[in-house]
Amino acid sequence: ARCSHSTRPTGWRWCCFMERPLTLTRGSSWAHCSYCHRGATGPWPLTFQLTTRSAMTSKGPEEEHPSVTLFRQYLRIRTVQPKPDYGAAVAFFEERARQLGLGCQKVEVAPGYVVTVLTWPGTNPALSSILLNSHTDVVPVFKEHWSHDPFEAFKDSEGYIYARGAQDMKCVSIQYLEAVRRLKVEGHRFPRTIHMTFVPDEEVGGHQGMELFVQRPEFHALRAGFALDEGIANPTDAFTVFYSERSPWWVRVTSTGRPGHGSLFIEDTAAEKLHKVVSSILAFREKEWQRLQSNPHLKEGAVTSVNLTKLEGGVAYNVVPATMSASFDFRVAPDVDFKAFEEQLQSWCQAAGEGVTLEFAQKWMHPQVTPTDDSNPWWAAFSRVCKDMNLSLEPEIMPAATDSRFIRAVGVPALGFSPLNRTPVLLHDHDERLHEAVFLRGVDIYTRLLPALASVPALPSES
Numbered sequence: 001a002r003c004s005h006s007t008r009p010t011g012w013r014w015c016c017f018m019e020r021p022l023t024l025t026r027g028s029s030w031a032h033c034s035y036c037h038r039g040a041t042g043p044w045p046l047t048f049q050l051t052t053r054s055a056m057t058s059k060g061p062e063e064e065h066p067s068v069t070l071f072r073q074y075l076r077i078r079t080v081q082p083k084p085d086y087g088a089a090v091a092f093f094e095e096r097a098r099q100l101g102l103g104c105q106k107v108e109v110a111p112g113y114v115v116t117v118l119t120w121p122g123t124n125p126a127l128s129s130i131l132l133n134s135h136t137d138v139v140p141v142f143k144e145h146w147s148h149d150p151f152e153a154f155k156d157s158e159g160y161i162y163a164r165g166a167q168d169m170k171c172v173s174i175q176y177l178e179a180v181r182r183l184k185v186e187g188h189r190f191p192r193t194i195h196m197t198f199v200p201d202e203e204v205g206g207h208q209g210m211e212l213f214v215q216r217p218e219f220h221a222l223r224a225g226f227a228l229d230e231g232i233a234n235p236t237d238a239f240t241v242f243y244s245e246r247s248p249w250w251v252r253v254t255s256t257g258r259p260g261h262g263s264l265f266i267e268d269t270a271a272e273k274l275h276k277v278v279s280s281i282l283a284f285r286e287k288e289w290q291r292l293q294s295n296p297h298l299k300e301g302a303v304t305s306v307n308l309t310k311l312e313g314g315v316a317y318n319v320v321p322a323t324m325s326a327s328f329d330f331r332v333a334p335d336v337d338f339k340a341f342e343e344q345l346q347s348w349c350q351a352a353g354e355g356v357t358l359e360f361a362q363k364w365m366h367p368q369v370t371p372t373d374d375s376n377p378w379w380a381a382f383s384r385v386c387k388d389m390n391l392s393l394e395p396e397i398m399p400a401a402t403d404s405r406f407i408r409a410v411g412v413p414a415l416g417f418s419p420l421n422r423t424p425v426l427l428h429d430h431d432e433r434l435h436e437a438v439f440l441r442g443v444d445i446y447t448r449l450l451p452a453l454a455s456v457p458a459l460p461s462e463s
């Protein structure tokens, strides 16, 4: 059941959104919600909706949960690559800070690239802080393949909100904020300071976002002891939580050879040699794919993946080009010997013949693992809350790359977690969407996680 009471004869106000028993005091209009402990009595009759999950849809804007309304407002800000409206996003978070009574700091890490930090001070500033990170940019869309405008935040009759960023990762930003709001409204304070960082540029590598921010004095001043960042939806009842990432290696192989007329058997051509390297790399890809397929215990992040993503070269049908290149997106598993792997890449090029070289457009060399056992007090706190809430966790290595890699690389343990279960994985996809009930459940989850994380006792390194 959901508790709600009208603030005026025709309107509704949610005081919370939980499937919790409502406690009704017989014989009076007094009632209270067993979750938010808000109660109400008043001249107007209290109306309690006994609602099943399937019927948990809003009939109109006046009945929409205010957290959902805020989520949809944020989704409508067009922070879409390659020209995100970062100014509008920063202004949105400044307003959130004003409304929530939070500190607000703007750090311009590069011209036009601002990291916005909202801070809820803890009662013991000597302790390290909790960092709740989210990126503000979203990937482009192919509008013709969407059922609804990707920036309208349309909500259908079932309660699905369609928008770019609905899963990746504007939901998490608002879930953080709404959990903090709820906890502040309830009068809570915690020993550890909570910082919410809203950063640009993640979808294009974070090189003008988190990668610069972690080098700044303003980041070090946050004294982050632990961080949460994005995860990925899970279509089952379980929640995926990421404790490490694969390392993105973006490799461009350039092959040079003899040019000539397209009608002749030119020897030692660039194309023949490039073909050999492409074949070697795709054979490696097939081997890793088979390794993943044949071991049910392996998840995607545990093997190294590669995709051939660009082929370039040539000027005309009948001209054999002197140069051709192929570009690859490698995601190297954290347990790989990086030196040996790079030597393998070089040997594939040498075996193809003279004049075949490789260069790196991106080469992440600092994989870190955040322990997922009780030796890690942050994991202990995180997993205990999930256990108490009967949430099933699936710890994995993040197949893609997120800003967490930069945070872990400067010594801050981080978990990638987006509380989105029973949700198809649609990040970067057409019709990216999220059900409002899943979104709201995520607010509840953070409302339980934040107190636990912000109350982790002083670590040995902090005493």
Ligand SMILES: CSCC[C@H](NC=O)C(=O)O
Pocket (backbone or CB within 6 Å): 202, 203, 204, 205, 206, 248, 362, 400, 401, 402
């Ligand atoms: C590796 S830099 C680009 C980061 C991007 N992140 C999420 O999609 C990714 O491709 O994984």
Ligand SMILES: [Zn+2]
Pocket (backbone or CB within 6 Å): 135, 168, 169, 202, 230, 402
């Ligand atoms: Zn993301």
Ligand SMILES: [Zn+2]
Pocket (backbone or CB within 6 Å): 139, 168, 203, 427, 428
């Ligand atoms: Zn993304």
